[in-house]
Amino acid sequence: xxxxxxxxxxxxxxxxxxxxxxxxxxxxxxxxxxxxxxxxxxxxxxxxxxxxxxxxxxxxxxxxxxxxxxxxxxxxxxxxxxxxxxxxxxxxxxxxxxxxxxxxxxxxxxxxxxxxxxxxxxxxxxxxxxxxxxxxxxxxxxxxxxxxxxxxxxxxxxxxxxxxxxxxxxxxxxxxxxxxxxxxxxxxxxxxxxxxxxxxxxxxxxxx
Numbered sequence: 001x002x003x004x005x006x007x008x009x010x011x012x013x014x015x016x017x018x019x020x021x022x023x024x025x026x027x028x029x030x031x032x033x034x035x036x037x038x039x040x041x042x043x044x045x046x047x048x049x050x051x052x053x054x055x056x057x058x059x060x061x062x063x064x065x066x067x068x069x070x071x072x073x074x075x076x077x078x079x080x081x082x083x084x085x086x087x088x089x090x091x092x093x094x095x096x097x098x099x100x101x102x103x104x105x106x107x108x109x110x111x112x113x114x115x116x117x118x119x120x121x122x123x124x125x126x127x128x129x130x131x132x133x134x135x136x137x138x139x140x141x142x143x144x145x146x147x148x149x150x151x152x153x154x155x156x157x158x159x160x161x162x163x164x165x166x167x168x169x170x171x172x173x174x175x176x177x178x179x180x181x182x183x184x185x186x187x188x189x190x191x192x193x194x195x196x197x198x199x200x201x202x203x204x205x206x207x208x
Contacts, residue, residue, distance in 0.1 A: 151184035
């Protein structure tokens with residue numbers, strides 16, 4: 001399988017072939033000039049008008065070939081300049097693309113970091129909300145408590161809470177509702193805290 005040459009190799013090959021093309025054109029010009037000399041010096045048996053016309057036509061060909069050589073050389077030089085400008089622009093575009101890719105990579109890393117920070121903050125906020133959230137009983141807890149407390153139906157209970165503490169009032173109201181559901185006799189939640197004095201454990205010397 002034929003390998004594809006690199007851009008630099010192609011550029012050198014074009015320059016080499018262009019050089020040979022220029023030399024070939026100059027050789028053609030020299031040959032035509034020599035032909036004019038031959039016509040003028042060694043053609044004696046032809047009419048003067050025929051000799052002059054042949055020489056003029058050959059000179060026209062010489063001018064055309066030389067013009068092709070001259071302007072072709074200019075076009076080749078300008079093509080090389082355009083190629084240089086194109087290569088410079090391509091290198092600049094590749095550099096900008098590389099910088100853009102680097103910037104995109106950093107932006108993605110930054111986005112990932114910000115996403116993790118946001119997730120960590122959300123987790124921390126949820127924990128804080130759980131810590132400061134009011135105590136409450138869900139349906140499963142209410143049902144479980146009611147099932148066990150129903151065995152002691154008819155008991156009397158008082159649910160006290162600290163005055164001004166609305167969270168305690170709400171929770172004591174839920175407890176009272178569960179006790180009533182278990183057929184207990186419950187006084188309405190009272191904003192009074194019952195003080196219980198410390199006492200020693202009963203022993204054989206304790207009064208009956």
